[in-house]
Amino acid sequence: MKILSTLIVAAAIVVLGVIGFAYSGFYDVSASASHNGIVHWLLSITSDASIERHAGAVEVPDLDDEARVLAGVNDFNSMCIGCHGAPGIDPEAMGQGLNPPAPDLAESAADMTPAELFWVTKHGIRMTGMPAWGVTHDDSSIWPVVALLTKLPGLDESGYQGLLASAEGHGHHTDDSSGSEHSHEESNESSADATHEHDESDDHSETAQSETMPEVGEEHDHSTHEHNR
Numbered sequence: 572m573k574i575l576s577t578l579i580v581a582a583a584i585v586v587l588g589v590i591g592f593a594y595s596g597f598y599d600v601s602a603s604a605s606h607n608g609i610v611h612w613l614l615s616i617t618s619d620a621s622i623e624r625h626a627g628a629v630e631v632p633d634l635d636d637e638a639r640v641l642a643g644v645n646d647f648n649s650m651c652i653g654c655h656g657a658p659g660i661d662p663e664a665m666g667q668g669l670n671p672p673a674p675d676l677a678e679s680a681a682d683m684t685p686a687e688l689f690w691v692t693k694h695g696i697r698m699t700g701m702p703a704w705g706v707t708h709d710d711s712s713i714w715p716v717v718a719l720l721t722k723l724p725g726l727d728e729s730g731y732q733g734l735l736a737s738a739e740g741h742g743h744h745t746d747d748s749s750g751s752e753h754s755h756e757e758s759n760e761s762s763a764d765a766t767h768e769h770d771e772s773d774d775h776s777e778t779a780q781s782e783t784m785p786e787v788g789e790e791h792d793h794s795t796h797e798h799n800r
């Protein structure tokens with residue numbers, strides 16, 4: 572009995588200590604500092620196990636399909652390289668300031684299964700810079716990017732550029748493959764439509780693909796504007 576009450580008191584002290592520490596402000600949450608070793612270890616284990624478990628339910632389509640890979644390279648080039656970079660391309664300033672850093676996806680693709688790559692791309696990773704692309708893109712727009720990811724480990728700079736050149740016209744980001752610089756009138760106009768009609772467009776994936784395209788483009792524009800202020 573005495574042991575039990577000692578244990579309860581000890582547990583209460585630990586819990587109060589943790590709460591006190593949280594309120595104290597001593598923990599450094601800045602992105603320019605790293606998590607301490609234990610926190611980092613705990614977060615990585617949690618994240619890896621979560622991704623592995625949730626990806627178990629994902630059904631993988633044919634990722635060698637050429638049209639899918641070509642669609643993927645344009646979409647990847649628009650949506651991902653700002654943070655992750657690509658063969659021969661460094662991440663932008665935004666990507667370089669992230670903590671945890673956005674990894675080189677060629678290395679990730681060599682380590683992770685296609686189902687895991689899909690799950691992370693669709694759902695993102697909470698409290699990191701990795702966005703949930705599934706909020707704005709249906710599955711049929713995400714699989715091409717995953718198809719491209721699986722090819723990344725075998726691509727060098729010229730291989731990547733070659734693929735990009737032959738991918739003209741493929742993918743829902745085909746017009747803005749040059750990155751965030753694009754801002755021609757047409758895409759700005761349709762981005763307003765896409766915002767209003769997004770829910771309906773989810774029913775027909777063909778339309779959804781073309782309509783979600785400018786919406787992401789619009790986000791790029793926002794970030795460009797904020798940057799210029």
Ligand code: HEC
Nearest residue numbers: 650651654669671672673674679688691692696699700701
């Ligand atoms: C705004 C920055 C940002 C963008 C844009 C972004 N990511 Fe990420 N991504 C991250 C960060 C940060 C991580 C690391 C998260 C972590 O350490 O848990 C990450 C992790 C990942 C991972 C897990 C890699 C691993 O080794 O664990 C995959 C897969 C991934 N991203 C795919 C993509 C794809 C595909 C796109 C484009 C559709 C994309 N990301 C766009 C920031 C970004």
